[in-house]
Amino acid sequence: MPRPPDRAEAMAAHTAPARQNLPLELNSFVGRERDLSDLLRLIEANRVLTLCGVGGIGKTRLALRIAAQATAEFRDGVWLCELADVTTREEIVTRIATAIGVSEENERELEQTLADVLRPRRLLLVLDNCEHVITDVAAVVSGLLDICTEVSFLVTSREPTRVPGETVWRVPPLGVPRPGEADPLCTESVRLFVERARASSHDFTVTPERLEHISDICRGLDGIPLGIELAAARVRLLSVAQIAQRLGDRFKFLTSGHRGAPVRQQTLRAVIDWSHGMLGESEQILLRRLSVFSSWNLELAERVCGDESLPREEILDLIVSLVDRSLVTVAGEHQGRMRYRLLETIRHYAAVQLGESGEERVLRLRHRDQMLLLAEELADNTVRGSGMAWPQRFDVWHRVMADYDNLRAALSWSAVRDNAAEGLRLCVALRPYWMAAGQRAEGAYWTDRFLAMDSDDEGLRGQAMVRRAELAWDQQDHAHAARIGEEGLRRCRASDDSASVALALNILAMTDMRGRDFDSARERLAEVVELTRSVGDPWNEGIARGTQGALAGLEGDFDSANAHYDSALAILRGIDHRWGVGRTLLGQGMVAEARGDLFGADRCFREALDIQRAIGGAPELARCLAGVGRIAALQGATAQAYDYLSESLTLCQSTGQRLGVARGMLAIATIAERQGMVEDAAKLAGAAAGMRERSGYPPSAATIRPSDGPLAALWEKGRGLEVDEAVELALHLAETGRSPRSSAVEQPPRSTVLTPREHEIALLIGSGMSNRSVAETLFITPTTVARHVANIHTKLGFNSRTQIAAWITERQPHA
Missing domain, CATH: 3.40.50.300 (P-loop containing nucleotide triphosphate hydrolases)
Incomplete structure (x- = not known):
């Protein structure tokens, strides 16, 4: 086909x-x-x-x-x-x-x-x-x-x-003018100098005399772009004649000194030395101190680099000065704050200066302390109760994302020096980021590395063990989660750390549920609820209530499960913790789906979907899309079901979630089989089963597996399909399944180039509807509409909605 x-x-x-x-x-x-x-x-x-x-x-x-x-x-x-x-x-x-x-x-x-x-x-x-x-x-x-x-x-x-x-x-140097060049402005190096000089000083003009000196500068710098940019940045302070003379003096030194390094490396080192030597003392201090950052904003630079010898209030002007001299680069804006960085060559030079200054250890400690403050603010915001709106919680999440390379540097610096306490503090604080960002393996690596070091703080080790258990649970290493979770729980009880005790009990309850020890899970969760209520810890109480809902669902007590989930949502909504609300809604939606409450399941999955689209967590977003798609299929909205399941499937494939891919293929196969596409459905179901098997996952209880005959042969054939072929088959089945079945009602005229769904959307666009209006009319998501519009553009060779509208108008029956 x-x-x-x-x-x-x-x-x-x-x-x-x-x-x-x-x-x-x-x-x-x-x-x-x-x-x-x-x-x-x-x-x-x-x-x-x-x-x-x-x-x-x-x-x-x-x-x-x-x-x-x-x-x-x-x-x-x-x-x-x-x-x-x-x-x-x-x-x-x-x-x-x-x-x-x-x-x-x-x-x-x-x-x-x-x-x-x-x-x-x-x-x-x-x-x-x-x-x-x-x-x-x-x-x-x-x-x-x-x-x-x-x-x-x-x-x-x-x-x-x-x-x-x-x-x-x-990569060669830029072309330089030959002595006596008729038109030096035609050479690349001179053009670069003039461009950067004009950027540094807007009234800079090129005269024949200046052009001669610029040519000397470019020849002296051997056409190295960084050197030329550093020299051009000086035109605000020096004439080009002065720049040429000073560089000439610098290069004379090269001819008499050690020439073990390649010539161009010597040239570049010389021009950086020269540019550095022209800085004021405060500028030199700041430049070397900035080498501890991968990137930074003003506030971070003030906190790490400012002290008695370099007052904080001077740092902004000094950064501006270094930007003007092309030593600091503007990296862009993040959350309303400008970020800066050093070119790697400059950063390496500045790091050498920092090491020679004797300040490196102090600066690295200040840098790590600031990273600790940022990470611990994230951890505090994650579990804080009422009084903090979600945008405030999410703001620090974005700041951690922006400074994650700095946080990695702080972890690495602590590890190299066997600073177990500070490393463990960083690991404990970064656990929410590692969990939500899907970087559990990295979190596990760092936590294990610091736990392997000697540390006298048993309470801190217990906190780290509990967080390591949570990472292990998410990695489906349930045995390790139970083992290290129990040890962490023991230490946290001894140090009277109620928040970590509650977290440990929540994790261990989940491992109990995994092992079908429901009585133990129930006891642990009851203890969490009593403990968190007594100390006023709504975050861990909300999580425990949600886990009680999952436990009741496993035991088939759907009414109790729903009541527990409602309690959890009331608590988490009360502290405006949307990530927690989204995770809880997913669980409640699955319980509603299991009990046949399609309306309730749809409500839960759609609200969770809205939350996850805003947060951007791919695994949870894919689960929400799949949930909405499954419910749409059960409600008879087949085209809508295919839209959501296709998006979930593609997201899982693009982010490497093999189990999600297998589940998505089976869901599409199930709908296709109901529509009568039994051959391709059998083949796709076999592909889903084969993928689960190759990935080490157990067979799905809902799998489609014909017992004998041609369909069984197709199932076996599908079982051997490569993932990409299987996904292509699934998406093709979804596209075919969206098409209406044959009907006695005459269909509106349409081009055979477009699918029925695409033509339907094109008609609505032709009537002047926006993507959102189309989505509301057809009960699909705006992003699904956008995908179809993109397909229409591709198939018809258009690039605007006006062209689609005109194309539709041409094909409308005339009165």
Whole structure:
């Protein structure tokens, strides 16, 4: 049976509409026109292209421009992974997974999940600043090349990766004017100097005399872009003649000194030395102190870098001065706060200065203390009771996201120095982030690392053990969750830590339920409720009430389950904790579905869906979409069911959730079988069963498995399908199943290019409806409407709603 092309790609684009994560260019890109053209051809023809060259030569800027212009060639986008501060292969994999939105899977290496997700995709991964981990980068790239045949890599490094098939491009310096050049402004280096000089001083003009000095500067700097930008930033303070003279003095020193380093490295070091030497003392102090950050905002810089020798109130002006001198880069705005960073070459230079100053330990401690404050604010906001609105809780979550690389640096610095207490505090505080962001394996790694160190604080170790048990539970390592949870509970009881005791009892109750020890679970949960009510801990009480609902549901007491869930929701709504509300609604929805309360289940799943769309947690969002889809099918809204189940399926596939993929395929197969598409339904059900089996999950109780005959053969055939083929089959079945069955009622005229659902949406757009109005009319989500509109544009070659409306008008019967 023929299938429409690129259906899976269209769904993936709907679920994750962004096709790149490249930063905005904050100034003009100058020169390298011929290089850029050649490199774009190379990236189309070669799967690994490495830009090599010394620091400051412009590798990163060139790579970002190539990636931006190559986006159209990669249907699944281009994705930047900054690797300057990673140290291990695991961190490299995590950075790539984070960039493209892949979630960890239970009991599986993230690298395997990443490979499965990337296998069907055509995308470009930009791996920036790889030289210090080049061996690990090469290993990761080699592994993905073998499995993911349409994934390409653009690497920047001071040395090649040496993976098979790599094409190495040695990034040259910018062209410099020859002595006596008739028109120096035609050369790249001079153009760059003039552009940056005008950005630094808006009244800067080019005169013949200045042009001669600019040419000398560019020749002296050997066409190195970073050096030219640093020199051009000085035109506000010095004439170009003065800049040329001072640089000339600096380079004379090079000819008489040690020349063991390559010439261009000496040149760049000289110009950075020169630029650094022209800074005031306060600017030099701030520059070296800023090297402790991966990126920062003003408030963070003031808290870490300010002291008696560098007053906080001066730091803003000093940062502005360093930006003006091209030593600090504006990274963009996050939550109304500007963020800044150092170019890696400058950061490395500044870090050396920090080490030589004797201040490094003090600055690292201040940095870690600020990260501890941020992480512990997150932990406090997560469990705080009333008096805090959800936007306030969510604000600190965004700040943790922005500073997560700084938090990793604080963890790493603590681990290297065996600072167990501070490391454990960070782990305890970051547990909510690791849980909700799907980074449970990383959380487990750091917590285990610090628990392996000696520590005298038994209460803190108990807190960390309890949080480690929660991570283990989410990873489905139930035995470890029970074991370390019990040990953590014992220590937390001894230290009279009621919040950690309540958390431990909640986790252990869930492990009891998993082992069918319902009496033990009931006793633990009753203790949690009594404890949390006595100390005023609504967060843990709400979680316990929800778990009581799940327990009652397992025992078949649906009325009690619903009552417990209602109690949990009342508590969690009372403290405006929407994440907790969303998780509770999912449980209540499943209980309502089990008891046949379709209206109640639909209400729960849809409200949970709204919450999860705002928060953005992929696993929970996929579960909500699947829940709405299942209920829609039971209510007879087949087209709507297919819409939601298809979106859930695509989201699970794009984020590496194999169990979610298998469940989604089985749900679609079940609906398709009811519609009479029994052959393809049997094949798809077999694919779902095969995927569960290969992934180590037990068979589903609801599986469709014909006993004999042709359908059984199709089931077996489906069982051997690759995941991508099976998902394509599922999406095709959903598209076919949306079409109305044959009817005596004459259908409106339509192009056979569009599916019936697409034509229906096109008619409503032709009447002037917005996407939201169309969604309300057809009882589907606005994002589903947007996906169909995108399909209509693609099929008809349109790019506007006006064209769709005109096309519909032309096909309306005339009076």
